[in-house]
Amino acid sequence: MLSDALKQKFDAVIARYPVKRSAIVPLLMFAQDEAGHVTEEAIQEIAQRVGVRPIEVIEDIGYYSMLHRRPIGRYNLQVCTNISCMLRGGGAIFEHCSKKLGIGHKQTTPDGTFSLEEVECLGACCGAPAMQVNYDYYENLTPETIDALIDGLRKKNPASET
Amino acid sequence: MADPITLTIDGKPVSVAAGTLLIDAAKQVSVEVPSFCYYPGLSLQGACRMCLVSIEKMPKLQTACTTVVTNGMVVHTETPEVKNARKSMLEMLLTNHPLDCPVCDKGGECELQDAVFRYGAAETRFLETKIHEDEKKFSNLVYYDRPRCILCYRCIRVCDEGMDVNAYGIGFRAAHSEIIPNRGEHLECEECGMCIDICPVGALTSGTYRYKTRPWELTYTGTICNHCGDGCKTTLSVRNHEVIRANNRDHSGINGEFLCVKGRFGWDFVNNPQRLTLPRIRRNGKQEESSWEEALSLTADKLKSILAAHGPDSVAVVGSNRTTNEENYLLQRFSRTVLGTNNIDHHRTADFSSLVGALTAAKATDRYATMENIVGAKHIFLIGNDPTHQHPLVAYQIRQAVRQHGAQLYVISQGDIKLRRQAARYLQVQLGGEAAVVSALVGASALPNNLIAGGSEAFGAFAESLKSAVDLVILFGDAIRGDEVRTMVRWGLSMPGETRFAPLGDYANSRGAADMGMLPGNLPGYAPVTDESARRKFESAWGQATPISSGLHIKAVAEGIEAGRIKALLVFGSNPARTFGLSKSTLAKLELLFVAELFSTETAECADVVVPATSFAEKSGTFTNTFGQVQALKKTMRKAGTKSDLEILLALARLLGHKWSYQSADDVLREIIALVPGYAIALPNLLIGRAVATRPEGTPPPLEKPDLIFSSRDNLFGSGTLSRYSWALNSVDEARKPYGHEF
Ligand code: SF4
Ligand code: SF4
Ligand code: SF4
Ligand code: FES
Ligand code: FES
Numbered sequence: 001m002l003s004d005a006l007k008q009k010f011d012a013v014i015a016r017y018p019v020k021r022s023a024i025v026p027l028l029m030f031a032q033d034e035a036g037h038v039t040e041e042a043i044q045e046i047a048q049r050v051g052v053r054p055i056e057v058i059e060d061i062g063y064y065s066m067l068h069r070r071p072i073g074r075y076n077l078q079v080c081t082n083i084s085c086m087l088r089g090g091g092a093i094f095e096h097c098s099k100k101l102g103i104g105h106k107q108t109t110p111d112g113t114f115s116l117e118e119v120e121c122l123g124a125c126c127g128a129p130a131m132q133v134n135y136d137y138y139e140n141l142t143p144e145t146i147d148a149l150i151d152g153l154r155k156k157n158p159a160s161e162t
Numbered sequence: 163m164a165d166p167i168t169l170t171i172d173g174k175p176v177s178v179a180a181g182t183l184l185i186d187a188a189k190q191v192s193v194e195v196p197s198f199c200y201y202p203g204l205s206l207q208g209a210c211r212m213c214l215v216s217i218e219k220m221p222k223l224q225t226a227c228t229t230v231v232t233n234g235m236v237v238h239t240e241t242p243e244v245k246n247a248r249k250s251m252l253e254m255l256l257t258n259h260p261l262d263c264p265v266c267d268k269g270g271e272c273e274l275q276d277a278v279f280r281y282g283a284a285e286t287r288f289l290e291t292k293i294h295e296d297e298k299k300f301s302n303l304v305y306y307d308r309p310r311c312i313l314c315y316r317c318i319r320v321c322d323e324g325m326d327v328n329a330y331g332i333g334f335r336a337a338h339s340e341i342i343p344n345r346g347e348h349l350e351c352e353e354c355g356m357c358i359d360i361c362p363v364g365a366l367t368s369g370t371y372r373y374k375t376r377p378w379e380l381t382y383t384g385t386i387c388n389h390c391g392d393g394c395k396t397t398l399s400v401r402n403h404e405v406i407r408a409n410n411r412d413h414s415g416i417n418g419e420f421l422c423v424k425g426r427f428g429w430d431f432v433n434n435p436q437r438l439t440l441p442r443i444r445r446n447g448k449q450e451e452s453s454w455e456e457a458l459s460l461t462a463d464k465l466k467s468i469l470a471a472h473g474p475d476s477v478a479v480v481g482s483n484r485t486t487n488e489e490n491y492l493l494q495r496f497s498r499t500v501l502g503t504n505n506i507d508h509h510r511t512a513d514f515s516s517l518v519g520a521l522t523a524a525k526a527t528d529r530y531a532t533m534e535n536i537v538g539a540k541h542i543f544l545i546g547n548d549p550t551h552q553h554p555l556v557a558y559q560i561r562q563a564v565r566q567h568g569a570q571l572y573v574i575s576q577g578d579i580k581l582r583r584q585a586a587r588y589l590q591v592q593l594g595g596e597a598a599v600v601s602a603l604v605g606a607s608a609l610p611n612n613l614i615a616g617g618s619e620a621f622g623a624f625a626e627s628l629k630s631a632v633d634l635v636i637l638f639g640d641a642i643r644g645d646e647v648r649t650m651v652r653w654g655l656s657m658p659g660e661t662r663f664a665p666l667g668d669y670a671n672s673r674g675a676a677d678m679g680m681l682p683g684n685l686p687g688y689a690p691v692t693d694e695s696a697r698r699k700f701e702s703a704w705g706q707a708t709p710i711s712s713g714l715h716i717k718a719v720a721e722g723i724e725a726g727r728i729k730a731l732l733v734f735g736s737n738p739a740r741t742f743g744l745s746k747s748t749l750a751k752l753e754l755l756f757v758a759e760l761f762s763t764e765t766a767e768c769a770d771v772v773v774p775a776t777s778f779a780e781k782s783g784t785f786t787n788t789f790g791q792v793q794a795l796k797k798t799m800r801k802a803g804t805k806s807d808l809e810i811l812l813a814l815a816r817l818l819g820h821k822w823s824y825q826s827a828d829d830v831l832r833e834i835i836a837l838v839p840g841y842a843i844a845l846p847n848l849l850i851g852r853a854v855a856t857r858p859e860g861t862p863p864p865l866e867k868p869d870l871i872f873s874s875r876d877n878l879f880g881s882g883t884l885s886r887y888s889w890a891l892n893s894v895d896e897a898r899k900p901y902g903h904e905f
Contacts (some may be wrong), residue, residue, distance in 0.1 A: 053328045053344075054344065055329070055330065055331035058331055058333070058344075059331040059332055059333065059342070062333035062342065063334065063335050
C-alpha cells in the first residue's frame with residue numbers, strides 16, 4: 001500500500017508540471033524512497049495518475065540506473081569507474097568494496113544491508129575517485145576511508161533504527 | 163490538392179504529391195533505399211539510419227524515411243559517402259549480432275541478411291566479446307531473442323498503433339537495450355503475432371513455427387481464414403501435408419498484413435490428432451468404425467425408408483456457417499430436391515436476410531458496405547457488437563480509419579468495448595437498448611429512458627453529434643434484427659451522403675449460408691420459396707420440383723423431434739446440441755442422426771452415422787465474408803480418409819437415385835454465378851485473389867422469430883468447434899479471459 005503521505009506528495013509533484021508525464025521520474029524517486037524499490041503497485045499508480053501505459057513507466061525505470069524494480073540493500077554503493085575516476089584509481093576502489101562486502105556488480109549482501117554497483121560519471125570528477133551512497137556523495141576515496149565508511153554504516157544497522 | 167513536387171533522384175526527375183517522404187518518392191523511379199525502421203502506415207521512427215542519402219545543399223547525410231520532399235531537391239543515393247554510411251550502419255548493427263544465420267529461424271527471409279548481402283562489409287572492427295542474452299519466452303506463441311534484435315521499434319509501433327494493445331516497451335539503455343513485455347517477463351496481449359510478422363530479423367519468433375523448417379522448403383498456398391466472418395486472406399505454409407505457418411505473405415487483399423490470433427495461429431485444428439478420419443456407425447448403442455461405402459449406403463437406405471413411411475417433411479437439415487458456398491448451395495439443393503423438404507436452417511448470427519429485404523425495398527442495393535469502405539470511412543456507426551473480439555479485422559480497420567484520417571466513430575453497445583478508446587461518441591445501453599435507440603433516432607418511437615445510461619440527455623447529445631455525419635458506414639450486430647433492420651435502414655438512408663450498411667455475423671461463411679438459401683423460407687439469393695417464378699428458375703435448371711411452402715426453422719425442428727414428427731436429422735459442419743441446446747434424449751428420439759464433421763462434437767457423439775469431413779485447408783471453393791465479399795479458398799493439402807461435404811452430398815444424391823453432373827466445386831460455382839441473384843461475379847477477379855463484392859436483391863420472407871438470430875459472443879480466441887481443437891488458441895492464458903476483456 002502506498003502511504004497517504006506519498007499520495008499527497010504525488011499530487012503536489014504532478015501539479016508542478018504543465019505536462020503530467022514529465023513528473024514520472026520524480027514520482028518514481030519518491031516511490032522508491034518509501035519502499036526501497038519501485039513496487040508494481042507504484043508503477044500502476046503512477047501510470048494511471050499521469051495518463052500513460054504502465055509499460056512506459058517501466059521503460060523509464062530501466063533507462064535510469066538509479067531506479068530499481070527489485071529490492072536492493074539498505075545502502076546502495078555506486079562506485080564511479082568512468083574516465084576521471086578511472087585515472088585516479090576508481091577501479092581499485094570498486095574492487096576493494098567488492099572484496100570487503102563479498103558481492104559483485106549489482107549484487108546485494110545476504111543481510112540486505114549493502115548493494116554494490118559500478119556506475120558512470122557521477123559529475124564529481126574534481127573529487128575523483130568518487131562514490132554515491134543513496135543520496136550522499138563521498139570523494140577522494142581510499143581503501144581506508146571506504147573501510148571506515150562501510151563499518152560506520154554497518155553499525156547504523158537499519159534494523160535498530162526507528 | 164496541392165501542386166505536385168518535382169525533384170531529382172540519382173539523375174532521374176520525379177513528380178510526387180506534396181508531403182511524400184523521400185524514401186517513397188525514390189521507389190517511384192525504382193531507386194531502392196535500404197531501410198529497417200521505416201514501415202509504411204506506422205509512425206516515423208528514424209532509429210536505424212540505414213536510409214541515409216545525400217541531398218545537395220544539405221550539410222550532412224539525411225534520413226530518407228523522415229525527409230519530406232521539396233521542389234528542386236537533388237538527391238544522390240549511391241555516392242561513396244552514402245555507401246560508406248550504409249556499411250558503417252550495418253557494421254554497428256552487427257556488433258552484438260550473433261550472425262547465426264545458418265540456424266536462425268529467419269534465415270532466407272531476413273531483411274538484415276539481405277541488407278548485409280547487398281550493402282555490407284565483410285570485415286568488422288569490433289573485437290570485444292559480444293553481449294549475450296538468453297532467448298526469452300514472452301508467451302507460448304511469442305519468443306524473443308535479444309542478440310538478434312536491431313531495435314527498429316516496428317514491433318512496438320505495430321502493437322501500439324495497429325493493435326492498440328501497447329504491450330511492448332524498450333527496457334534499459336545503450337548496448338543493453340531490449341524489447342520488454344508488459345507483464346514482467348511475459349506478455350499479456352491479444353497474441354496476434356503481428357509483431358512477429360513485422361520483425362525484420364529473427365528476434366521475434368512464433369511458438370508454432372520456430373525451428374521447424376527453412377522457408378524455402380515450404381509450399382505456399384493463398385487461401386482464406388476459416389474462423390470469423392471478416393474473411394482475411396492468408397497464406398498457408400505446408401510441408402509434408404502439414405500446415406506449419408500462416409501469414410498473409412503478399413500483404414494483398416482486404417486485410418493487408420493483418421491476421422488476428424485465430425488466423426495466424428488457430429489453423430492448427432487441421433493437424434489435430436483428434437480429427438475424424440474414419441466414418442462411424444452406431445451398432446447396438448455404440449459407435450463403431452466403418453467404411454465410407456457402408457456409412458453412406460446405410461444413411462441412404464434409412465433415408466429412403468423414412469421418406470417412404472413419413473414423407474419429406476419428416477426430415478430436417480442443419481447446415482454450417484463455416485463450409486463453402488458451393489457446399490451450402492448443394493446442401494440446400496439436396497434438401498429441396500433429393501429429400502423434398504424446406505426444413506433446412508443453420509445457426510444465424512446476423513440478420514442478412516432482413517438487410518437484403520430492406521435495401522431492395524428502398525431501391526438501395528448499391529449501399530452494402532465492404533471492408534474497404536471502413537478503411538476509407540469518415541464516419542462509422544457501430545451498433546451492438548464488439549469487433550475486437552468478434553471481428554478482429556473490422557476492429558483493426560476501424561482503428562486505421564481513426565488514426566490515419568481522423569474518422570469519427572459512434573458506438574452504441576451494452577458493454578464498455580475496447581473500441582470506445584477510438585470512439586468520438588459512446589452510448590451505453592441495456593439489453594434491447596440498441597434497437598430502441600435506432601427507433602428513437604428515426605422518431606418511430608419514444609425513447610425508453612431506463613434502457614440508456616444517462617437517459618434522454620445522453621441520447622440527445624449522441625443524436626445531435628450524429629447529425630454532422632455524412633457517408634456513414636453502419637455496422638450492426640445481432641441486436642438489430644427483423645423489423646429493426648428496416649427501421650435502421652430507413653434512418654440511415656435519410657442521412658446525408660451515401661450511407662452504407664453491413665451486418666456483423668460470426669463465423670467464416672455465415673453470410674454465404676444465408677446467401678445460398680440455407681434457410682427454411684429462402685431460395686438461394688433471398689427469393690422466398692413461395693415465389694413461383696423464382697422457384698421455376700431453379701427447378702428448370704435442376705430438372706426437378708421443389709416444395710412450395712416454407713419449412714421449419716431450427717427451433718421448430720427441435721420441437722418436431724421432441725414431438726416425434728421429425729424422424730431424421732442431417733447435420734453438416736455444425737453442433738446443434740451445443741448451439742441450440744438439443745439434449746441427448748431429444749436427439750435419441752431420431753431414427754437417423756447423420757453428422758458430417760471434423761471432430762466428435764456433442765452432436766456427433768449422439769449420431770447414428772458420423773462421417774469425417776475435410777477442413778478448409780483441404781478443399782477448394784468460396785467463402786462470402788460478412789460484408790458479402792466472395793473470396794476463393796484453395797486446396798492446400800490432403801487429409802487421408804476425409805471427404806468434403808461436396809463429395810458426401812454427390813455420393814448421397816447418387817445413392818438416392820439422383821444424377822448430378824457436378825465434377826468439382828468450380829462447376830457448382832458456375833451454377834451459382836448463373837442462377838443466384840447478386841452473385842454474377844467475374845471469375846477472373848476471384849482467381850487473382852480479390853474479394854468480389856456481391857449485391858443481393860430480393861424480397862425474402864420476414865424473420866419468423868427474433869431469437870433465431872443470435873451471436874455466439876465468442877471471445878477473441880474462440881470460434882466454436884474449430885477453436886476448441888486448436889492447441890495454439892487454448893495455450894494462451896488470455897483465452898480464458900471473458901468475452902469483452904480488454905488488453
Ligand atoms: S524485436 Fe524485431 S521488430 Fe522489435 S525492435 Fe527488435 S528487430 Fe525490431
Ligand atoms: S502478439 Fe500482437 S498484441 Fe501481442 S505484443 Fe505482439 S503485436 Fe502486440
Ligand atoms: S479477423 Fe477473422 S478472418 Fe481475420 S484472421 Fe482473425 S479470425 Fe481470421
Ligand atoms: S568520472 Fe567519476 S565522477 Fe566523473
Ligand atoms: S529507415 Fe530511416 S532511419 Fe530507419
